[in-house]
Amino acid sequence: EPEVTQTPSHQVTQMGQEVILRCVPISNHLYFYWYRQILGQKVEFLVSFYNNEISEKSEIFDDQFSVERPDGSNFTLKIRSTKLEDSAMYFCASSEGLGGYTFGSGTRLTVV
């Protein structure tokens, strides 16, 4: 069964450093997403991406965040200057539309 692949599975970074979280969506999917889950809390939408541009973003997705699909297969989330409160599980997901989502296994980001 096709999978969404996320790397790394766990990333530890120092406060103020830039991090890039990587995702390989399912190849024939057209819509891509990033979600965040702070430990013990609910899953929150960050951003959706379609046709090489952001289609929707939440208020969490401020100027510190950016997304990119640099080569037609990878989909990345960049956090420019990490804060302690950015520590969370970050999930990538992709969809072919019409309500079908596949999530990756997540990247646990720890900011120290």
Added chain:
Amino acid sequence: AQTVTQSQPEMSVQEAETVTLSCTYDTSESNYYLFWYKQPPSRQMILVIRQEAYKQQNATENRFSVNFQKAAKSFSLKISDSQLGDTAMYFCAFMRRFYNQGGKLIFGQGTELSVKP
């Protein structure tokens, strides 16, 4: 704005018994999807079941079924013959339906289900 509420932070059930997890939502939309996702300790998000709002028939996937009450904006998940592997966090989620387009998921707070031997 849409909201999803799960009023049961924790539940437990004996193995082989049936348990029902509750979910209510608020929306002014008429066209949408509802989902239940399972998140085991590995924290992977696994789709359990999906319901399209325009379908009156309740969705069923093996031991998992839903009770979708559109007028009441209620979407409960019933797990029959509970198994130890069902132990997980369960999230209810809402997605507004756009024709042939993706949409964001809005999640509830989750219900932690423990299946006891």
